[in-house]
Amino acid sequence: xxxxxxxxxxxxxxxxxxxxxxxxxxxxxxxxxxxxxxxxxxxxxxxxxxxxxxxxxxxxxxxxxxxxxxxxxxxxxxxxxxxxxxxxxxxxxxxxxxxxxxxxxxxxxxxxxxxxxxxxxxxxxxxxxxxxxxxxxxxxxxxxxxxxxxxxxxx
Numbered sequence: 001x002x003x004x005x006x007x008x009x010x011x012x013x014x015x016x017x018x019x020x021x022x023x024x025x026x027x028x029x030x031x032x033x034x035x036x037x038x039x040x041x042x043x044x045x046x047x048x049x050x051x052x053x054x055x056x057x058x059x060x061x062x063x064x065x066x067x068x069x070x071x072x073x074x075x076x077x078x079x080x081x082x083x084x085x086x087x088x089x090x091x092x093x094x095x096x097x098x099x100x101x102x103x104x105x106x107x108x109x110x111x112x113x114x115x116x117x118x119x120x121x122x123x124x125x126x127x128x129x130x131x132x133x134x135x136x137x138x139x140x141x142x143x144x145x146x147x148x149x150x151x152x153x154x155x
Contacts, residue, residue, distance in 0.1 A: 017106025100140025107133035
């Protein structure tokens, strides 16, 4: 069966990101008490269970206002819809951008699930799998803007 507009690979990538993101967050929730840390690489990497009630990378985390969780979910849904609509407009030749957007969509859905279900996003290395996917996706989008991975235009 053919995926929407021949975008099966991108849809699979987004789905894999969501599954990995939710699995790692469930593992952190079940194995590491809130605010506890686990040293992974001495002097370099700790995993710490934290809750992010704000936006990306903890922005607005300390700001408290009525219906904050609902507002954050609505903003995330609007951004997700905008990215999805834009992704559907990209031609097949813009592979780098399409995969970048697939990573962004997967990450956005992963974090949206957390926000909608709990009112916060579980972070554990100052970010999570979803945040990592979004960051890599943005880098791929920037590379696309620079023309990396695009077939040269024929005149």
